[in-house]
Amino acid sequence: MKWLGAAAICLNEENQLLMVLQGTVDEEKTWTVPSGGKEATEDFKACCKREVYEETGYTADIMKEIYYKHNEVVEVRYFQAIITGGQMMIQDPDGLIYDIAWKTKEEVAILPLTFPEDRVFLLSLFK
Numbered sequence: 037m038k039w040l041g042a043a044a045i046c047l048n049e050e051n052q053l054l055m056v057l058q059g060t061v062d063e064e065k066t067w068t069v070p071s072g073g074k075e076a077t078e079d080f081k082a083c084c085k086r087e088v089y090e091e092t093g094y095t096a097d098i099m100k101e102i103y104y105k106h107n108e109v110v111e112v113r114y115f116q117a118i119i120t121g122g123q124m125m126i127q128d129p130d131g132l133i134y135d136i137a138w139k140t141k142e143e144v145a146i147l148p149l150t151f152p153e154d155r156v157f158l159l160s161l162f163k
Contacts, residue, residue: 039110042084043071044117052138056091068150080113092136093125
């Protein structure tokens, strides 16, 4: 069965990307945008909104789909998101999030990423 998920692309007024440091207890922690698996009752936008809240404490409006990644085992939809409220706070029920930060283009260029294949796409988002 294919894993289905959504990811949020949030850039703030300072041209910084919202990212989370994540990983299991036993693995090296790496950076990614807020993201996670779709629950059976959700559409992709609802999944994206929930994941932003769980992983960062922020509420967000989910705008448009801007990227789609898929293969035989995974399908992830990336959405442009705008933070509308809340406060930075880890609330991840899975216990996989260790930090939340707004990262510059220069930082994203060198950070250890959970999905290194996303680096070119993420860098293309900055103004």
